[in-house]
Amino acid sequence: MIRLENVTKTFRGARVLDGISLNVDLGERIALIGSNGAGKTTLIRCLLGEYVHDGVVTVDGINPRKARAEVLAQVGFVPQLPPPLKMPVGQLINFAAGLCGTEPARIDDIARRLGLQIDGIRSRQFVRLSGGMKQKLLIAIALGRDARLLIMDEPAANLDPEARKIFFDILAERVKDATMIMSSHRLDEVSALVNRVIEMDTGRIVLDDKVADMGTLHSRLDCQIVLKHADPAIAKALESWKFSFDPASTAWSGEIAGADRLRFLGVVSRYTGLVTKLDMTERPH
Amino acid sequence: MKQFWLTARLDIVESLRARWFQVYTLVFGGIVALLFLFGLTESRVLGFIGLSRLLVTYIQLTMAILPIFVLITTVRSVAGDREAGVFEYLLSLPVSLWAWFWGKFVGRYIVIFMPVFAAMVLAVAWATVQNIEVPWGMFAYYTALIAAMAMCFLGFGMLISSIARTTDVAQGAAFLTWLLFLLFLDLILLGVMIQERIAPELAVTIALANPLQVFRTAALSMFDPHLIVLGPSAYVILDLFGTEGYKVFAVVYPALLGIVSAGLGFLVFRRGDLP
Numbered sequence: 001m002i003r004l005e006n007v008t009k010t011f012r013g014a015r016v017l018d019g020i021s022l023n024v025d026l027g028e029r030i031a032l033i034g035s036n037g038a039g040k041t042t043l044i045r046c047l048l049g050e051y052v053h054d055g056v057v058t059v060d061g062i063n064p065r066k067a068r069a070e071v072l073a074q075v076g077f078v079p080q081l082p083p084p085l086k087m088p089v090g091q092l093i094n095f096a097a098g099l100c101g102t103e104p105a106r107i108d109d110i111a112r113r114l115g116l117q118i119d120g121i122r123s124r125q126f127v128r129l130s131g132g133m134k135q136k137l138l139i140a141i142a143l144g145r146d147a148r149l150l151i152m153d154e155p156a157a158n159l160d161p162e163a164r165k166i167f168f169d170i171l172a173e174r175v176k177d178a179t180m181i182m183s184s185h186r187l188d189e190v191s192a193l194v195n196r197v198i199e200m201d202t203g204r205i206v207l208d209d210k211v212a213d214m215g216t217l218h219s220r221l222d223c224q225i226v227l228k229h230a231d232p233a234i235a236k237a238l239e240s241w242k243f244s245f246d247p248a249s250t251a252w253s254g255e256i257a258g259a260d261r262l263r264f265l266g267v268v269s270r271y272t273g274l275v276t277k278l279d280m281t282e283r284p285h
Numbered sequence: 286m287k288q289f290w291l292t293a294r295l296d297i298v299e300s301l302r303a304r305w306f307q308v309y310t311l312v313f314g315g316i317v318a319l320l321f322l323f324g325l326t327e328s329r330v331l332g333f334i335g336l337s338r339l340l341v342t343y344i345q346l347t348m349a350i351l352p353i354f355v356l357i358t359t360v361r362s363v364a365g366d367r368e369a370g371v372f373e374y375l376l377s378l379p380v381s382l383w384a385w386f387w388g389k390f391v392g393r394y395i396v397i398f399m400p401v402f403a404a405m406v407l408a409v410a411w412a413t414v415q416n417i418e419v420p421w422g423m424f425a426y427y428t429a430l431i432a433a434m435a436m437c438f439l440g441f442g443m444l445i446s447s448i449a450r451t452t453d454v455a456q457g458a459a460f461l462t463w464l465l466f467l468l469f470l471d472l473i474l475l476g477v478m479i480q481e482r483i484a485p486e487l488a489v490t491i492a493l494a495n496p497l498q499v500f501r502t503a504a505l506s507m508f509d510p511h512l513i514v515l516g517p518s519a520y521v522i523l524d525l526f527g528t529e530g531y532k533v534f535a536v537v538y539p540a541l542l543g544i545v546s547a548g549l550g551f552l553v554f555r556r557g558d559l560p
Contacts, residue, residue, distance in 0.1 A: 072379035
């Protein structure tokens, strides 16, 4: 689906992409990782036809720079930093839907599923939304159409656990008919979502590896954490994951998305001194 | 065309909410209000009284303010949007570069022309209510002049925005462009004429290449059809164009200059990195 051949990009003499060659098939879910300045964003911008470069980039055999509208009609993009748009939310949805040939109602539906009260913010300026709301809306615009290529830069970074769970569900619905590229500084943020990892460093691909597809996008885990005693700090953390507390057994229990297990364990690890028992059981499909 | 109109509409909506637009509208609306308030329609200059007097003053003030305002606000918002990541996101949507650039141009044109025109309409409406005679010919020609002026400097602004990569550079270049036109109104031109002893035809040609000078002379021609205040230069201009011909030139040339500049800007924009 995507072909990059010896792609090189230079900014004022500095080589930011250094002869990148890559093939990506339909249905692949790629973690594009690397530190700041590794070339991830530049690579994404070349894929979106936003940068001129040496070498060849094609999506379904078409050059995204030359046939922008045709290629980008198939692409859903979520940037890492939301743009400071002054237009109202409703206007942004109508604009994006009009260009992408989709119904605004589809975008509204995804936004509602992510927990965004879209009707209440339709006339509010996009730039005045909170970070999480902006992220949800941009995800809804990217997923509220028949995109065959999803390019997402740190897509779940600003989402609360509940919205992340739903986000993974929506991605799971698209697994078979879309290719996904998720860019992140850290592999643990996206590792459970992908079946291929590409690591970049100083404009080159230094690792390109397939990973076992555990089907974690669909999965759910029942979790129980028993504490030595009740504690307000861990209570605040687990309440944000919608866990409930049983004072009699000083146990917290709740459900997490399979793709979120590493992130969840990272949260719990801050309170290991309090934990006497931790149980995570994957539900059968 | 759908992409084009969507982009134009988007730019209009974004501009209407921007602070620069509020200031811009306030400035031109305020000028007309002040001119009425200070009783300019009652004063007489060169035989002009009533709304003609007001329109003459208004066009002079507009010529001083509009070019720098259009240049700075255009480059600030276009280059600023690019720096802030607006281009990165909006150009990831399926819109052709043609539709994006020209949609933005048309949207911005409507936004910068409307307040200036609306102020003139306001003046006419008020004059009608006050039973002051409306000089429709002058109103129509000044409207055309303002439309051409807006087109001209918007074109320059779009060209500068396409070339400059940062807001600071774009702003600096816009200011220098305006300054260059301003200096060539009189100062440099006079200096060149005295020092180099160039032919008057060449000096007039240089002056007429400057859109600011073209507007100034056209505005003068409305109350001084023989351009007596220009001295001997008037002979060259009127021999070349004739009175009516110059009026047409003063509208067509700057408008074309603006479109050609924007066209060059589009070529630069299309060939380079977008965000």
